[in-house]
Amino acid sequence: MKKFILAATIIASFTIISCNNNSKKNTDTAEVKKKKKAEGEKIPEMSIYNLPSHWTTQNGEDIELKTLQGNVVVMVMIYTTCKAACPRLVADMRNIEKQVPEEKKNDVQYVFVSIDPETDTPERLKAFAKENEMEDDKWLFLRGTKEDTREFAAVLAVSYKEISPMDFSHSNIISVFDQRGEMVLQQEGLGVDNKETVAAIIDLAK
Secondary structure (H helix, E strand, O other): OHHHHHHHHHHHHHHHHHHHHHHHHHHHHHHHHHHHHHHHOOOOOOOHHHOOOEEEEOOOOEEEHHHHOOOEEEEEEEOOOOOOHHHHHHHHHHHHHHHOOHHHHHHEEEEEEEOOOOOOOHHHHHHHHHHOOOOOOOEEEEEOOHHHHHHHHHHOOOOEEEEEOOEEEEOOEEEEEOOOOOEEEEEEOOOOOOHHHHHHHHHHOO
16 A cells, blocks of 8 residues: 555656646747747848848847847937937837837847947947946847948938037937838837837737
8 A cells, every 4th residue: 555655656746747847848849939930931022131231239249130030129220429319219219118018028129229330339338228227138239330330221211420520410210120120110200209109019019
């Protein structure tokens, strides 16, 4: 009888462990499937993920834009030494992020692309992120070559011009891209009504 009880206990324990392992395995599998699905989807012709440009993050990591595939991307072009429009664009991005429901926040990536890569080194971008309390993974700061930056700005219809050392005139545009890198909406101006922008992000986020 004791042997039977011992055997039953061992089987029960094994079953519990197996269930826990299967649960973890199923969770991991779902995450892997989601990632593979995004990577496996055909990139549309008009997607920004077709661009061959390379970028460096505020953490010194070299990436291609296609690494963002699978997320809703909210993007703006700024430069860190800007004292006029850029702080307001940063505030607009923060305001948009606050309005996205908690359950959808992990599906959205907020990206700042520098129009002054010479000044905005990874170290400077990291310091800027810290100054603005944007050190979470959802906030990404990028710099590229002058050529790649100019090409990307043209894709976003963002114009900018150096008017003096460390000072630029530039468009104030926030762009929203879907999971495949196609532009869905652009918000132009500073401190404008962003209800349409937020609605588009919420609709896209899964």
